[in-house]
Amino acid sequence: MKKKLLLGVFTAGAIAGGLLSTKAFAQVEGEISPEEEMRLVQEFNKMLAEGVNPGEIWYEVGKEAIKKYHLDKCDLGLGPGVFKGAAAQLPRYFADAGKVMDLETRVGWCLQKYAGMTQDQVLKFVRQCWGKSGNCMSEYDGIIMYLTMESNGHKINVNLKDPHVKKMFEMGKQVYYTRLGPWDFNCATCHAGKKEVRIRATRLWSADRPGEAGGAVSIFPKYLVRWGMPMSMHYRYAECIRQMRWPEFIPHSDLGVALSTYMYGLANGTEIKAPGIGR
Amino acid sequence: MAVGTGILRVPKEAKKGEVVRVQMVITHPMSPARKDPQTGQQIPAHHLTKLDLLFNDKLVSTINMGAGVSANPFMALTLKVEESGVVKIVYEDNKGGKWEKTAEIKVS
Numbered sequence: 001m002k003k004k005l006l007l008g009v010f011t012a013g014a015i016a017g018g019l020l021s022t023k024a025f026a027q028v029e030g031e032i033s034p035e036e037e038m039r040l041v042q043e044f045n046k047m048l049a050e051g052v053n054p055g056e057i058w059y060e061v062g063k064e065a066i067k068k069y070h071l072d073k074c075d076l077g078l079g080p081g082v083f084k085g086a087a088a089q090l091p092r093y094f095a096d097a098g099k100v101m102d103l104e105t106r107v108g109w110c111l112q113k114y115a116g117m118t119q120d121q122v123l124k125f126v127r128q129c130w131g132k133s134g135n136c137m138s139e140y141d142g143i144i145m146y147l148t149m150e151s152n153g154h155k156i157n158v159n160l161k162d163p164h165v166k167k168m169f170e171m172g173k174q175v176y177y178t179r180l181g182p183w184d185f186n187c188a189t190c191h192a193g194k195k196e197v198r199i200r201a202t203r204l205w206s207a208d209r210p211g212e213a214g215g216a217v218s219i220f221p222k223y224l225v226r227w228g229m230p231m232s233m234h235y236r237y238a239e240c241i242r243q244m245r246w247p248e249f250i251p252h253s254d255l256g257v258a259l260s261t262y263m264y265g266l267a268n269g270t271e272i273k274a275p276g277i278g279r
Numbered sequence: 280m281a282v283g284t285g286i287l288r289v290p291k292e293a294k295k296g297e298v299v300r301v302q303m304v305i306t307h308p309m310s311p312a313r314k315d316p317q318t319g320q321q322i323p324a325h326h327l328t329k330l331d332l333l334f335n336d337k338l339v340s341t342i343n344m345g346a347g348v349s350a351n352p353f354m355a356l357t358l359k360v361e362e363s364g365v366v367k368i369v370y371e372d373n374k375g376g377k378w379e380k381t382a383e384i385k386v387s
Contacts, residue, residue, distance in 0.1 A: 051304075057285075057286060135310070228308075228350040
């Protein structure tokens with residue numbers, strides 16, 4: 001029965017919505033247990049990880065977009081145009097902007113400064129492929145993918161001793177654990193606690209179990225097979241916040257920076273390994 | 280930088296007679312013919328049709344694809360190498376696009 005189910009995944013051709021086809025086979029032969037479903041999902045994820053990640057194509061897109069939008073002048077903390085290892089020390093305090101910024105916020109700031117975009121244009125640029133899964137190639141996603149992949153192999157090193165960064169870390173921690181919104185929901189509802197929490201067949205990472213935050217953020221941007229495009233951190237925030245029925249998340253806002261500072265702060269020491277791949 | 284860009288990955292070196300894995304990922308929407316839900320207009324199909332794998336200009340494998348293959352397909356083929364050479368993939372889609380990519384492999 002195991003072989004038949006796996007064959008179903010392979011005959012779908014390439015990486016299809018494999019889970020859907022396995023479910024179809026299972027219903028013909030009888031329901032599969034939750035443990036079996038978990039095991040099949042792990043095998044599917046392992047199969048995805050063994051191949052070439054389609055997200056790497058956005059690396060080339062980003063390389064050209066950086067030239068096009070004059071982002072070679074952008075200082076990510078190591079000097080203008082120095083990108084190798086830059087993403088690993090973000091979020092950090094930037095004196096020229098007077099605030100703590102994570103990678104995406106800094107790119108948004110540089111787009112306003114060096115590409116002449118207004119704040120509204122930047123938001124439109126960020127959201128150009130949101131909701132348009134399959135056949136949308138975003139230059140913004142490319143830029144973030146390129147900048148993160150240039151730090152592949154570098155260990156995340158957020159400077160929590162800096163008082164500005166420490167303040168953002170505490171703010172992020174407070175937002176993470178405070179129940180808000182009409183459903184009294186927060187990040188900790190799913191992503192905290194010592195006990196393992198699952199959504200359908202996916203095991204969720206927890207901020208209270210050491211090391212798991214690193215495993216989660218070090219692979220962003222993450223290529224999602226179901227969308228056919230990579231997902232950046234701020235897109236992930238927007239999605240989680242939408243699911244929690246909080247007010248709409250504005251990319252590059254202080255909320256995003258606070259959450260990034262908290263999670264990347266917890267992830268200190270993990271090697272960056274972008275792009276990740278998932279269902 | 281959009282439709283048709285691909286990544287071709289082969290091991291750089293191999294032993295004579297070894298079976299290597301040729302991996303490729305191609306950006307393509309791979310959509311079937313369908314109707315726009317709002318206007319009711321027909322959107323024609325747009326997908327890859329054929330991918331040829333050549334080793335030193337000799338055809339080794341062909342993959343025939345239809346709209347059933349998912350977007351941005353990842354494909355892997357095995358290839359038994361006896362000599363050093365150039366692995367080339369040539370692929371085309373149903374709207375006339377034709378691309379190719381090459382990679383070298385050294386066999387000792």
